[in-house]
Amino acid sequence: MNELEIAKAKAAAAYNAAADYFDHPVSSFWHRFGRRTVERLGLRAGETVLDVCCGSGGSALPAAESVGPEGKVVAVDLAERLVALGAAKAREKGLRHLDFRTGDMLALGYPDASFDVIICVFGIFFVPDMVAATKELWRMLRPGGRLAITTWGPDLFEPANGAFWEAIGEERPDLLKGFNPWERISTPAGLREMLAEAGIAEAEIVAEAGSHPIISPEDWWLIAMGSGYRGTLAQLDAATLARVRERNLSRLRGCEAIATNVLYSVAVR
Template identity: 45%
Template sequence: MSEEAKAYVAGIFDRAAGDYEQVGVDFFGPVGARLALHAQPGERVLDVGCGRGASLFPAAERVGPTGFVHGVDLAPGMVREAGAELERRGVTNARVTLGDAESLDFPDESFDAVQSGLVIFFVPDMPQAAREIARVLRPGGRLALATFAEDREEDQTLQATLRNLLTPYLPPPPPTA
């Protein structure tokens, strides 16, 4: 996908940001809460494609005052909405900035964990995003991601690609409640 196509996708989410995660069936909240179960007190966590913060806020709560969560999103509207919500809630251990999964603007090994909820399938160059995620993870760091999947051949191919690229970084499954 070209930069033009990436800008098109970012534009869609930018325009949707005002209502995104606010209308319809609430599946973002439960997915975000489950995704953030990997975060531990005191850790530095990167939330790739943070949107309005469905997984960012639960992760910030889990890492506590000695940890920090940095959310990045390609859509300026999502960054604006999540940033306003951080301010409204008085959350001081998290921030959001514009960012691209294919070119993360962080030093090597700067995060204990990376999370990405319902985003990875939008990334045009998944191998490049996987390399970037691996680069910013510290040795022994963890990756938690959530994605949609159906039992179609295309979805199975996507699952296999993700598994091959990311398995070395996946955390163990969270305990069931």
């Protein structure tokens, strides 16, 4: 497999594994930031929306509520188990104009200028070539349409993130990551540079500092199990997993919150 295919396979495997905890109440930030992204777009009744890397519907569901039944939302993700979760929510809410699909945002096959709005929340960095992915999303946007890319700011999930990788390093140093792909776009300057390389000269970028409360270290472990960290944890045998969990959580005694700094960007075509 080439680099792109490997990245896609890893992302799909990690989030399919994480689906059992993805919607746990301790991970409510997925939907909080998805809704905030939608609120920044000022969606209008009847608009057509494409939501890529949609997860279980954090932004797709509020988008569908905003455009109403005369509008249309197509929500796409590589992880079929997350897509199934989102589709079930759409059925429960009677959102028949919201269509969840398993798919690759780089190979959707839509013609140029197909959508009024395109949304990508915490997903653009899963593609090795973020510039190419952004160009593809921009291509599918109608003149006057809006592209929203939301990504993580600096210090994601600290101090829990650092404690997690220290525990992994003590057991399986071969699984340590030297670089997280979102770090390139974790500042307004970095995100603006990436957008410019994709041909987007102007974008409104808002940096929002924030934190997410955790009642106990165990809350953090549930977050890890319901997120991309699951891809690493799935490679551990049961005994190693238990040791990593204990080492990770022992470093978080007394921790009451983790960092969830976010960057929102909206560009008009």
